[in-house]
Every structure is written in C-alpha cells, then in structure tokens.
Amino acid sequence: MAELTIGEKDFLLDGEPYQIISGALHYFRVHPDHWADRIHKARLMGLNTIETYVPWNAHSPSRGEFLTGGGLDLARFLRLVAAEGMHAIVRPGPYICAEWSNGGLPPWLLRIPGIGLRRWEPQYVEAVTEYLEAVYRIVAPLQIDRGGPVFLVQIENEYGAYGSDKEYLAELVRVTREAGITVPLTTIDQPQPQMLEDGRLDGLHMTGSFGSRSTERFKTLREFQPTGPLMCMEFWDGWFDSWGFHHHTTTVQDSDTALDEILSVGGSVNFYMFHGGTNFGMTNGANDKGAYVPLATSYDYDAPLDEAGNPTAKYHAFRATIAKYAKVPDEVPAEAEAAPAFEVALQERAGLLGLAGELGGPRAAEHAATFEELGQDTGFVLYETSLEGRGPGVLVVGEEVRDRAWVFVDGDPVGVLARDAHERSIRLPRAGATLTILVEDQGRVNYGERLGEAKGLIGGIRLGGEELTGWTATALDVDLLPSLDLAGHPVDNGPLVLTGEFELSEAADLFLDTSAWGKGLVWVNGFNLGRYWRKGPTQTLYVPGPVTKAGRNRVVVLELETMTSTTASFVDGLRLGQTEF
Known part of the structure; x- marks a missing residue:
C-alpha cells in the first residue's frame, strides 16, 4: 500500500517528493485491445502516470444503467495501468468537455423538465450523484492506498470557465468522499484570475491548463495557491481538428521548450494528449461561438503518439527532455510500418430513405x-x-x-x-x-x-x-445497416448504402482514404469507424487492427451526398490534411 499527499511544495509519495509526469489516454477513444500497447509506450517515453476522463454519456446512454463492457471497461484499463507499474489520475467530470459529444453529459438529462446543468439544482445533482457513485464503485477499490494505481481524482472540469457555484462543487466533494475516495482531490482551470477564483474550493488542490508561457502561467497559479505542488493538468502539446479547417499542429521546439520550463521548476505535468485516438461512431463534439463547428473524427491532436499509436518527432523530443529530470527506460518503441494498400470495389445496394422502416x-x-x-x-x-x-x-x-x-x-x-x-x-x-x-x-x-x-x-x-x-x-438507428439484408431494396436519388468485401492474410491496422467521397459513415465488420466529409482536413478513417480479421472482411458505407468514385481505397498510413490555409 502507498499514499500520495500534498506537501508544502511537492506531491509526496510515501513522504518523498514525487514529480508527476503523466499523459492523457482516453480509454473510450482507443480500441480496448490496444490499451496495453499505448500504456506501455507511455512508460517508454518516461511517463509515470496515465490520466483519463470518464464519459458519462457513453457509460449511461439511459438513466439507471452504467455500461462497463468492451471499450468501456474502466476497471480493466486501470488494472493495465497498474500492470505497467504506473499510477493513474481519474477525471470523471461529470462534465468533461474533451471535444466529446455534449461534453460527456448524457442527452437524457435534457429531457428532464426544468433541469439546470452544472449547478446546484436538485434534479441535476440527483442524477450526477447516481453517476459518480457508479464511477467510484470502480475507482475506490483501485486507489493507491488499497494497492491500486489511482492517486488523484478531479472534481468537475474547468468549472471557472462556466460557473462559480461553490455549493455545487462542495456537493461533488461530499459525494466523492462518501463514495470512498480518499486520495487528494484536484480542480483544473486556465490560469486566468477570474477562472481560478470561480473554479476553486477550499480543500481542493488547484492545477492549470495551458500549452505555452509555462513560467507565467505557474506564476498566476501560485498567486491563488501559495503552497503545494505546481501542476499543469492539461499541457496542450497539440490541438483538435474541426471539419472545414486545417490540421492543427504545434512545433516540436515550442512544445518542448514549454515542457522544459515546467519540469525545470519541479512542476508536474499531464500531456493533453499523450495519445488522442479517434472519435469512433458519432461521438465527436462541436463548438459554437457564433458559428457551429463540428469536430473531426480523428482526434490525433498532433500528440506524441499519433492516431494509430505510432511515435512522432514530439515523442522522441519529449522523451529526451524528460530524461533530464527522470529515469527513462532504455527500450524505444518501433517506428510505424506501412499498412497494407489495396482497393475494394463497392456496390450500390440500397437507398437509405427506402430502408427507414427497418431502422426505426x-x-x-x-x-x-x-x-x-x-x-x-x-x-x-x-x-x-x-x-x-x-x-x-x-x-x-x-x-x-x-x-x-x-x-x-x-x-x-x-x-x-x-x-x-x-x-x-x-x-x-x-x-x-x-x-x-x-x-x-x-x-x-x-x-x-x-x-x-x-x-x-x-x-x-x-x-x-x-x-x-x-x-x-x-x-x-443507422448502426443496424451492417446487419440488414439489403437484397431487393431499390437504389434511389437519396443517400446510398454501398458494400464491399476484401481479404486479409492477417488482422492489421488499415487506413481508408475517403477523399473521393462526399459525406457519410463507414463500418468495417460492423464496427463504426466514424464520419467522413469532403471538407476535410482529415482524409483517412483509421481502422484498428482488432476490428479486422484474417480472411474475408466487409465494409459498409453510408454516403449521404455524392461520391466521385465507388472504390474503397486503403492507403499505407494516416492522411490528416493540410496544416495551413
């Protein structure tokens, strides 16, 4: 058993100063058969901790249920972190933002008359309590003082950017403690005075979110929290992509310089993201600050591990910088190998409008x-x-x-x-x-x-x-499309369903080039890869190897607009689009 505490200047692990070097890895954006690989690569970069959000809407698509199977098996994910000899930070929200649909809040909340989101409103608090208790039934037995990996839990998420309801924050703390969470509790806000003031609560350790000007940001944070360890809980080493915009990148040098500033003063850090993964299915969020901008399927984030889990130039630069302050394993992950490249002829099988009666x-x-x-x-x-x-x-x-x-x-x-x-x-x-x-x-x-x-x-x-x-x-329910018998259905002038088959000698990561298509969704062997759109920037859909199999594989495409080619082209790697206009 071990213990993490908040010291005068440092985190203390069993009484000794401990610098947290963490990376964000969202289990719900990564195929579960890849979790162990991504966690192992995090340790090889020099990380000692894995951080994850918990998406309420994915676990609880309807009230009263909490799904934990397959890609939602949070306990298995945390045990894999422990098996790698690493610690874990859990951020259950209930609001997570994360460029995830509805910021993680389940849409059934919206059907409760008079509900007030993210504040002390009885109906909302009752629902949140049910959710947090379900999360903590998983997390509590896996805390560090019980032999597990979890040594920090976050309350809410960048709350100072949204509200200032201290009664609400205090209620979240009460529920968390009564559910058996004994590790230190944190908050996170951008280091702006008003946000820090609105998002703080006595007894919670404040952390910041930023991607540059680290010394300045820590100075602002210190003005609100004179003692305790400095931590950037979200070190933005890249950025997310939106449809119709360019692929966002940050330079290796700028990100590495900001990282060095954090580590050199003894600060702790959590890379957001270490590995971004993919918004599979229809899970992407959107922003609207006067104009509606939906997020792309790829959540590559220009992170140290790319969308397919391969090390990038940032990975190696960050690894070298971390090695100045902590021991880094000698093992280095293998570089990316070219994926199988081939083409599959698709057949127009049915019109979506004519299938409506079988989908709902x-x-x-x-x-x-x-x-x-x-x-x-x-x-x-x-x-x-x-x-x-x-x-x-x-x-x-x-x-x-x-x-x-x-x-x-x-x-x-x-x-x-x-x-x-x-x-x-x-x-x-x-x-x-x-x-x-x-x-x-x-x-x-x-x-x-x-x-x-x-x-x-x-x-x-x-x-x-x-x-x-x-x-x-x-x-x-378009996820029923891969299971429908499409024979005998007419092809009309509306959205089309197309299918094709291909053979593989063994399961493998694949990259489907959608640049010749209009807008739609793709399933491989029934697994929803996510949305594609000619607007870009992303030009490929990532197909996780565990979704494929040796032998015959089936691809189903829902094309909502117009294709210039009815060929499914699989290419050798990611095509994330242009990096500027």
Whole structure:
C-alpha cells in the first residue's frame, strides 16, 4: 500500500517528493485491445502516470444503467495501468468537455423538465450523484492506498470557465468522499484570475491548463495557491481538428521548450494528449461561438503518439527532455510500418430513405419532433409531411437547423440546409405530394452556453408563409445497416448504402482514404469507424487492427451526398490534411 499527499511544495509519495509526469489516454477513444500497447509506450517515453476522463454519456446512454463492457471497461484499463507499474489520475467530470459529444453529459438529462446543468439544482445533482457513485464503485477499490494505481481524482472540469457555484462543487466533494475516495482531490482551470477564483474550493488542490508561457502561467497559479505542488493538468502539446479547417499542429521546439520550463521548476505535468485516438461512431463534439463547428473524427491532436499509436518527432523530443529530470527506460518503441494498400470495389445496394422502416418506427405529431422528444441521442431523424400539391415556394425553418438537413420532394433531392452556413431556407422548385427532410446531428456542442441544446428542425417549418403540420418523424438507428439484408431494396436519388468485401492474410491496422467521397459513415465488420466529409482536413478513417480479421472482411458505407468514385481505397498510413490555409 502507498499514499500520495500534498506537501508544502511537492506531491509526496510515501513522504518523498514525487514529480508527476503523466499523459492523457482516453480509454473510450482507443480500441480496448490496444490499451496495453499505448500504456506501455507511455512508460517508454518516461511517463509515470496515465490520466483519463470518464464519459458519462457513453457509460449511461439511459438513466439507471452504467455500461462497463468492451471499450468501456474502466476497471480493466486501470488494472493495465497498474500492470505497467504506473499510477493513474481519474477525471470523471461529470462534465468533461474533451471535444466529446455534449461534453460527456448524457442527452437524457435534457429531457428532464426544468433541469439546470452544472449547478446546484436538485434534479441535476440527483442524477450526477447516481453517476459518480457508479464511477467510484470502480475507482475506490483501485486507489493507491488499497494497492491500486489511482492517486488523484478531479472534481468537475474547468468549472471557472462556466460557473462559480461553490455549493455545487462542495456537493461533488461530499459525494466523492462518501463514495470512498480518499486520495487528494484536484480542480483544473486556465490560469486566468477570474477562472481560478470561480473554479476553486477550499480543500481542493488547484492545477492549470495551458500549452505555452509555462513560467507565467505557474506564476498566476501560485498567486491563488501559495503552497503545494505546481501542476499543469492539461499541457496542450497539440490541438483538435474541426471539419472545414486545417490540421492543427504545434512545433516540436515550442512544445518542448514549454515542457522544459515546467519540469525545470519541479512542476508536474499531464500531456493533453499523450495519445488522442479517434472519435469512433458519432461521438465527436462541436463548438459554437457564433458559428457551429463540428469536430473531426480523428482526434490525433498532433500528440506524441499519433492516431494509430505510432511515435512522432514530439515523442522522441519529449522523451529526451524528460530524461533530464527522470529515469527513462532504455527500450524505444518501433517506428510505424506501412499498412497494407489495396482497393475494394463497392456496390450500390440500397437507398437509405427506402430502408427507414427497418431502422426505426415513425411517430406522428402536429409539429416536427426534436431528437429529444424522440429519445434520439445522436445520428439521424427522417421527417415527412404531405405537401397536398403545394409549391413551388420558399421553405423556412423557423429558428435553426441542427445540424444538417437534406430536403426532398417526392423523393427527388432539392438541396441542403447547413447549420455551419447559417442556412434555414430553401426554394422548393415545384409542387409535390410529399416533403421529406433527413436531419443529421453532426455532434453536440461540448463547451459554452449552447451545451445541452436540442437537435432537429427547431422553431417550426413554413412553406410560402404557411406552417406545415402533420409530420411523421423516424429516429434512424443507422448502426443496424451492417446487419440488414439489403437484397431487393431499390437504389434511389437519396443517400446510398454501398458494400464491399476484401481479404486479409492477417488482422492489421488499415487506413481508408475517403477523399473521393462526399459525406457519410463507414463500418468495417460492423464496427463504426466514424464520419467522413469532403471538407476535410482529415482524409483517412483509421481502422484498428482488432476490428479486422484474417480472411474475408466487409465494409459498409453510408454516403449521404455524392461520391466521385465507388472504390474503397486503403492507403499505407494516416492522411490528416493540410496544416495551413
């Protein structure tokens, strides 16, 4: 058994000064069969600790359940950290940001009338208590004083950037302690005076988040916390990517200089990220600071380990700098090898609109129901109503399209309404019998005032100034597509489902080049790789080796717009896009 305590200037591990050199590794963004490999490579870079968030919405897609199977087996992940001889920091939120859908808050929260997020509001606190108690039933037995790896737990997350409700923070502490968490508790905020003041609470050790000007940031932090160890809990060694922008990078030299400043004064550090991984499925978040910007599928983050788990120039530079202050293992991880490159012909198998009845059941309502009213947490909803021969005319969504809508009249495409372009009106060129609108949730906002907003067609829909009523809405479970028998379904003028097969001599990491495609999703052997979009910057979808197998493999593509080629091209490595405009 061991103990970590907060000393006058240092963390103390069994009474001796201990410099935490940690790296963020989100178990939910990495295939579980790769966890051990990524943790081992962290130790080889000189890290002694692994940090992870816990995503409430992934573990609890509905209230009263807490999933822990497969890629959500937090206990197994922490035991693998311990097996590597490393410590662990757990940050359960409940809000995590993390560029993760809804900042980790489950959408079912939004369906509770009158709920108040991230503050002392009885309904929210009750739900958060249920969640934290479930997390701590896993974490408490794995604390360092019980022979496990966990030696720090964080309360909330950058709370000073959102609110200042001390009663709420104190309640989170009470729940945490009563659930058996005995290790030191921390907060994190950007080193700005107001954020530090609003996010602090007596008894919690303050840490900072920054990626440059380390000496200055620590000075600000010290003004609010005169004693105790200095720690950058999020050392931003890269940045995330958003659709339609460039691939973000930071120079090795600038990041390494900032790291050296932290370590040279005895500061502790947690690399955010050590290994970013992937927003598999439809788990990506979004930002909206006046313009809606969804996050890309790749969460490479320009981190020391790239999206596929291979060491980068940063890895080797950081390893050399860490070696100035701590012992680093002699072993060095192998460099990336080229992945198999080949092409697979895809066949158009069915139209998505014609498959709607097999992906969900229609629900009738006077107005177009929101995703929340339908219990649809993410993905797609198909809306239909009768035009009764009306048109042509201008179709207007009253308030906002959230987030992308494909419009059809009698099955023929009319156009797209895109939230990121602030579009909410389109001209219907002719009269018709049926209006169909397919809406995609492109990612729930994970930061700021728009956290927790509804999805769908918001504010009513009018044609030629008259409101359209009598809608049906079908929540589509597109993850059923790989299991459907597509034979006999027509190919229409809407989104298409395509399939193909390929042979492998053995399981292997693959990289699917999507640059010739429009917008959509891909499954390999039923595993949802995530979204692709011609806007870039990312041009590849990462296929984890454990998803593939020796012998025959199947790829399923949902193309929402237009392909220039119906070939699936697998290339030899990541294509993350241009680094500047």
